[in-house]
Amino acid sequence: xxxxxxxxxxxxxxxxxxxxxxxxxxxxxxxxxxxxxxxxxxxxxxxxxxxxxxxxxxxxxxxxxxxxxxxxxxxxxxxxxxxxxxxxxxxxxxxxxxxxxxxxxxxxxxxxxxxxxxxxxxxxxxxxxxxxxxxxxxxxxxxxxxxxxxxxxxxxxxxxxxxxxxxxxx
Amino acid sequence: xxxxxxxxxxxxxxxxxxxxxxxxxxxxxxxxxxxxxxxxxxxxxxxxxxxxxxxxxxxxxxxxxxxxxxxxxxxxxxxxxxxxxxxxxxxxxxxxxxxxxxxxx
Numbered sequence: 001x002x003x004x005x006x007x008x009x010x011x012x013x014x015x016x017x018x019x020x021x022x023x024x025x026x027x028x029x030x031x032x033x034x035x036x037x038x039x040x041x042x043x044x045x046x047x048x049x050x051x052x053x054x055x056x057x058x059x060x061x062x063x064x065x066x067x068x069x070x071x072x073x074x075x076x077x078x079x080x081x082x083x084x085x086x087x088x089x090x091x092x093x094x095x096x097x098x099x100x101x102x103x104x105x106x107x108x109x110x111x112x113x114x115x116x117x118x119x120x121x122x123x124x125x126x127x128x129x130x131x132x133x134x135x136x137x138x139x140x141x142x143x144x145x146x147x148x149x150x151x152x153x154x155x156x157x158x159x160x161x162x163x164x165x166x167x168x169x170x
Numbered sequence: 171x172x173x174x175x176x177x178x179x180x181x182x183x184x185x186x187x188x189x190x191x192x193x194x195x196x197x198x199x200x201x202x203x204x205x206x207x208x209x210x211x212x213x214x215x216x217x218x219x220x221x222x223x224x225x226x227x228x229x230x231x232x233x234x235x236x237x238x239x240x241x242x243x244x245x246x247x248x249x250x251x252x253x254x255x256x257x258x259x260x261x262x263x264x265x266x267x268x269x270x271x272x273x274x275x
Contacts, residue, residue, distance in 0.1 A: 020183070020274060021256055100246045134185040135246050135254035142243045142257055145236040 004140040005164035007032055007047075007091075007128040013137050022140030027164065034069070034130075038062055047091065053079055060086045067091045067126065067163075073107075073114035080121035089124035089163050090114075094146055095136040112150045119156075126163030176232040178260055179218065179267045182242060183274075185254040187223035193248050197255075200245035205237055213238050218264065221271040227264065235260050 003024040010028045018026040033046040038059045048059040049069040056079045059065050067089045070076065083090065092114065096107050118125045127147050131137045138146070140161055147157035184190070190197065194217040202210040213234035218227040230238040242255040259270050 020258055022258070094243075098243050098246070100244070104244070133252075133254075135252050137185070137254055137256065138243045139239075139256040139258060141260065142239050145240040146243065148236060149240055 002158045002162040003165060004143075004158075004161045006138075006140075006143070006161075007164060008131045008137060012131045012133050014134075017137070021137070024165075029130075032066060032164075051076075057082055060088055069093060069130075070114070073110040075114060075117050077117075077121070080118055080123045083118075083124075084122040087124070089126050090118055091126045091128050091130075091163070092150070092160075093130040094127055094138060094143060095129050095131045097146060097150070098136060098138070108150060115151050124163060125160060127160045128164070175214075177229045178232050178235040178262060179264050180228050180230060180235060180238060180257050181221075181259040181261075181267050181271055182226055182228060183256045183258055184224040184226075185256075186251065188248065188253060190220055190226040190228075191217050196248045197245055200248070201238070201241040204241045204244040209234075209237065209241075213241075219268075221268070222274075225271055225274060227267050227271070232262075 004022055006023050006026045008026055008028060010030050013026060033044060034049050035046050036050055037055055038048065045064050045066040047067045047069055048065060049071060050056055051071055051074055053076050056068060059068065060082050065088055068083065069091050073092060092111050097111055115125050127143055129136060129138050143161045144157045147160045148154060152160060198215060201215060213230045215228055215230045215238055218229050220226045239257040242257055245255055247253060259267060261267050
């Protein structure tokens with residue numbers, strides 16, 4: 001049975017909401033740092049959010065890396081291969097997929113392509129809301145359903161929502 | 171032959187207090203914006219009951235509840251006010267939803 005986790009920005013969610021939304025725990029970016037470059041020495045686990053292939057490759061060599069976020073879900077094939085070998089997962093940010101307006105269909109289509117390509121290369125892909133405000137918080141049920149919208153089957157969608165546990169950050 | 175409508179009930183919580191019954195047309199418009207008019211007809215989403223200031227139940231045709239759950243996450247404002255909706259539980263009976271809602275208070 002999967003246990004679900006999420007990652008949000010601090011103060012975007014009341015503390016007691018995690019259980020009723022179906023999560024075991026909702027992490028904040030105070031607990032798991034989101035960085036845009038690889039630090040020289042990191043005291044804690046971190047997720048790198050970058051489009052720069054050389055920065056992403058450098059992060060994969062770090063022992064403290066917990067996952068990678070590629071903004072706009074751009075497809076970088078050589079990073080997919082390296083991530084598969086080092087077993088570092090990618091994370092899709094769900095708040096980008098629910099943003100109102102004309103960019104939403106584009107973001108969903110890109111996430112769909114990203115998931116498909118990453119799985120072709122054998123890399124693991126997770127999903128987190130990374131919400132900045134409470135309007136963008138989602139329940140575990142919604143995250144699983146959204147994962148299915150971007151092309152995951154139900155079993156893989158459940159795995160995507162529980163992937164923070166596999167990152168050894170719990 | 172008359173066939174019974176097979177439905178699923180969904181318990182929804184909002185980030186802000188809302189009278190979901192009075193504002194359900196606006197919520198349904200937001201849902202239809204994502205799943206389309208055809209999807210909205212297929213899902214046949216209806217307001218059922220308000221349990222608290224930010225807790226209410228809706229019904230959707232069986233098989234469309236996952237799509238309805240995602241569609242609720244796409245609704246970010248009602249009557250110009252920012253709001254988020256979280257689906258907490260899905261069930262085939264309203265009794266089960268009511269019991270779960272009672273535990274949440």
